Amino acid sequence: MRIITWCMLAGLLTAASIQGRAVHKATRSARQPFPEKGFWVAETAPDQKSTIVRYYAHSNYMVSETTEPAVLDVRKLSVRRYLNEKLRRELEKDTTGRAALRLYEIH
Template sequence: MQHIKVFTLAALILAASLQHTALKPHKSARHPYPQTGFWTTESNPGEQSTTVRYYANSNYLVSETVEPSRLDISRLSVRKYLNGRLKAELEKDTTLKSATKLYEIN
């Protein structure tokens, strides 16, 4: 009888911990996502440069730059660098406030 109480208590604690972790929003430092907009990268074979395009949330191309070296977007530091550049490009964009968002199109 004592074993049943222990197993029941363990099951309740496990269920409570699973619900607690499911309620927290998952924001991993290993996968930083920008708050607004997004960026894409393009590297051609045989070239040492990377083309980076910055977009607003409405798929509007804000700017396009060429980085002189190949960017490895699997590295956390590179993704943070691109997110910072995206934020700076979006702040410089004057048409962002007047651009029609996709969800506003009827």
């Protein structure tokens, strides 16, 4: 009887920890601003003192590529917001219309 009680307690604790992680993941996205359209990719070589940022539309079409004069730490919230704003401006400048979603890209 004691073994069953301990197994049930262990199962309850496991379920509670899994639920806690799921709630944590759901609220985590509020600290990570994702762009509304498109995405950006930041690339910094170890020996460089600059960062190359490529901006893409949803259709994996590269809208533009810029070189930032400093090394950007994309783990910082302010840097992600800065890159999201630049992405929004680059997508507004895109005159080819490739930034628009195609029917097969809508999930």
